[in-house]
Amino acid sequence: MRYSQDHKAQTHRRIIKEASVRFRRDGIGATGLQPLMKALDLTHGGFYSHFKSKDELVEKALQAAAAELDAHCETLFSQERPLEAFIDSYLSAWHLTSPAEGCPLPTMSSELGLRGQHSATTDAVLGARLKQIKTALGDGRGEEQALMVMSTLVGALVLARSVEKPALAQRILDVVRDNLKALNLEGERAGQ
Amino acid sequence: MRYSQDHKAQTHRRIIKEASVRFRRDGIGATGLQPLMKALDLTHGGFYSHFKSKDELVEKALQAAAAELDAHCETLFSQERPLEAFIDSYLSAWHLTSPAEGCPLPTMSSELGLRGQHSATTDAVLGARLKQIKTALGDGRGEEQALMVMSTLVGALVLARSVEKPALAQRILDVVRDNLKALNLEGERAGQ
């Protein structure tokens, strides 16, 4: 059946979108192409008229998640207190329980690293955040401080998602959020 | 064939040891029981006379990795500058490239969390490190500072292992190590 002009492009985007959700939520290895296509009311055979392999979809899905995060961060960093907005967002209860729509660094990039299948997109995502944080800090040691902030945010989220007790997870997020804000307010003052 | 008295216990430990290495290095989902048993010159059928399921082995392997880390950290924290020794060890080039023998938090615990199969052992591992760091810091806000340190260490290692460019990975480790030491030396002074 031949479809209207941009029908295939739409399907292409739908596959990438669904994949970027599932890869982040369930893991890349644990996400099957058959269930993924079925969720979009498609059959699995058609997958290969869109992508030449699962690996290609993984890269496209990571890029889609990166673009999503870029858009979200553009909003956050144009607020009055950009760094606080970013920290609050990254360590929110929503981000804790919604890896499917969250930052791909602790999910997709992490799994790609584990398998030794690194992607330049990971470096781009990290680089984009570092640049935004550095600009928000505005002082000379911005680059190093930005790396500290990102490491702490990612680590806190990874740990909060890993621990068994929900109360401990929430405590990690709360403590790190408060202490990180305190540190960075100092930095912002020092930079002025 | 009947074996000498503690032969089975030895095999049991060998399986757990090999699993704790493979789960951390390759991931739990990507580690097959068949190749694992073959690597120990055993056949896969015998696995179930040792463990009732792969999940049971996962928990035992995580506990083994935790015990290994405990032993290593006991050495580190009995040195003159315990916190620096721990930070240096955690952010070492060796730890970056040797997840198989390293901290299970960014590897096994992270994957268990991703699958929603949390373990109390994760909380125990984190708790043990927090306690040691808190003791090393020795001041009133030790608990919160300890959480900040652990989050930053885990995040730095996760990011360093995720990025594509080795130079960026090394830079993350270097910057975070230096800045974390600076922060904590202040803390140690403040606590005295």
Place this chain on the structure above:
DNA sequence: TGTACATCAGTGAACGCGCGTTCACTGATGTAC
């Protein structure tokens, strides 16, 4: 001390299942005349 037997750690074939990937095919639609 020598023999018969019970034990049980480990064997290896087999189970159903889902994986990524291939491929001959379908059939509604856009295009050509």
Place this chain on the structure above:
DNA sequence: TGTACATCAGTGAACGCGCGTTCACTGATGTAC
């Protein structure tokens, strides 16, 4: 404007493969007499 045809996104069966798990079996050794 009406008809014949080419296109090609999507179909669905099939491929080999490795997974976790089961189970009837083996055979060297410890134990009992």
